[in-house]
Amino acid sequence: MRRQKEAADVFTAVHAAYHFLTTNNFDYKRWAENFNIPPMQSLEDVLVMALKGADPYQIEMLLKKRGNDLESIAGQVATGL
Numbered sequence: 001m002r003r004q005k006e007a008a009d010v011f012t013a014v015h016a017a018y019h020f021l022t023t024n025n026f027d028y029k030r031w032a033e034n035f036n037i038p039p040m041q042s043l044e045d046v047l048v049m050a051l052k053g054a055d056p057y058q059i060e061m062l063l064k065k066r067g068n069d070l071e072s073i074a075g076q077v078a079t080g081l
């Protein structure tokens with residue numbers, strides 16, 4: 001978990017530097033409040049992992065990182081969305 005935090009910090013710093021260099025009047029404070037690292041796996045990838053028998057706790061962790069929860073996914077599946 002510590003390495004993930006360190007990697008996220010480096011990614012954020014590099015991303016901020018890129019925007020600083022390529023944007024006029026770059027407002028770091030406003031940018032930092034709205035910036036989040038996008039999930040690496042698509043929802044489809046996570047669901048395929050679940051169907052292949054991946055650890056349920058890992059699946060739940062990935063869904064939480066994506067901003068999803070099991071109840072919302074179940075509701076979407078039930079309604080066909």
